[in-house]
Amino acid sequence: MNMVVAAETPPLSADASGVFRVGHSRVTLDTVVGAFRDGATAEGIAEQYPAVSLGQVYAVIAYYLAHTAAVDDYLREREQRAAEVRQANERLFSPTGIRERLMARQAGQDAM
Helix, strand or coil: CCCCCCCCCCCEEECCCCCEEECCCCCEHHHHHHHHHCCCCHHHHHHHCCCCCHHHHHHHHHHHHHCHHHHHHHHHHHHHHHHHHHHHHHHHCCCCCHHHHHHHHHHHHHCC
16 A cells, blocks of 8 residues: 655635635634633644534644744734724724623613
């Protein structure tokens, strides 16, 4: 029996926004790597996100372990971008007093 060993590409593809997703799912590279860093097993990740297979999770983890610096850079850039978007949204829609406004709105609806 002859076994052929071939390199496999990781099941990652970038969407229009440059976000890497696993296979054809909406599960992001950030999600899988974050869960792995938090101590989740590949089996646990696949169970939590049924849109990805166990093999895909293992492949993403293997890719991360082989390219840790590049993936960490990508994740840092994503975190920085998320912080910028959050700050821009908070400038437009101040979160100060949001609880009080929501409670007042709810009280007004309950009175009807």
